[in-house]
Amino acid sequence: DGGITQSPKYLFRKEGQNVTLSCEQNLNHDAMYWYRQDPGQGLRLIYYSQIVNDFQKGDIAEGYSVSREKKESFPLTVTSAQKNPTAFYLCASSIAGLGADTQYFGPGTRLTVL
Amino acid sequence: GENVEQHPSTLSVQEGDSAVIKCTYSDSASNYFPWYKQELGKGPQLIIDIRSNVGEKKDQRIAVTLNKTAKHFSLHITETQPEDSAVYFCAASFLGSARQLTFGSGTQLTVLP
Numbered sequence: 001d002g003g004i005t006q007s008p009k010y011l012f013r014k015e016g017q018n019v020t021l022s023c024e025q026n027l028n029h030d031a032m033y034w035y036r037q038d039p040g041q042g043l044r045l046i047y048y049s050q051i052v053n054d055f056q057k058g059d060i061a062e063g064y065s066v067s068r069e070k071k072e073s074f075p076l077t078v079t080s081a082q083k084n085p086t087a088f089y090l091c092a093s094s095i096a097g098l099g100a101d102t103q104y105f106g107p108g109t110r111l112t113v114l
Numbered sequence: 115g116e117n118v119e120q121h122p123s124t125l126s127v128q129e130g131d132s133a134v135i136k137c138t139y140s141d142s143a144s145n146y147f148p149w150y151k152q153e154l155g156k157g158p159q160l161i162i163d164i165r166s167n168v169g170e171k172k173d174q175r176i177a178v179t180l181n182k183t184a185k186h187f188s189l190h191i192t193e194t195q196p197e198d199s200a201v202y203f204c205a206a207s208f209l210g211s212a213r214q215l216t217f218g219s220g221t222q223l224t225v226l227p
Contacts, residue, residue, distance in 0.1 A: 040123065042203055042219040090157050099207030099214055100146040105157025
């Protein structure tokens, strides 16, 4: 099956801890994205990467970090600097990273800070 | 930057009726407008999109209309079915550029049997 996998589905962390969310795709897409989804606020872009070893900040990058060492993987680290990390996190990929490319989303990870 | 507003935030319709969701955008340079559907517990999925060189696009029971002058576009679902119940997101971007999608805040559509 081709697609995007995110793990874990649910994640709990204590305040002050860093946590890393996994995202893997086997669609051979060049571009990958991380979004944050909060109730009533739609999808907000955290980071995106159009090619391996390169990534750009989105609208709400503060308190987050990413890496893109492999084409198929784009992990997101939520650091202790993120003031309100409890949210639903969605990873996506697209062929080339242009605004009009169809984005394919994973099932998401729900992060709760205790 | 671009700002996309979406209304209503919730919408309930009887099965078989039509549903309309509206979005407005702020950047007149935007020329690509996709709609995504998010079912419970899943990631969003593209259902239809429109480019600014056309005013309307249809795909079976789904249609999207675009008014460039007024800077708004709408999703129309006819003959609604229970499986249409989901959250719908509109978005805007610019074709051929690296500018990423700006999403609306979403509409929770409930189709009542």
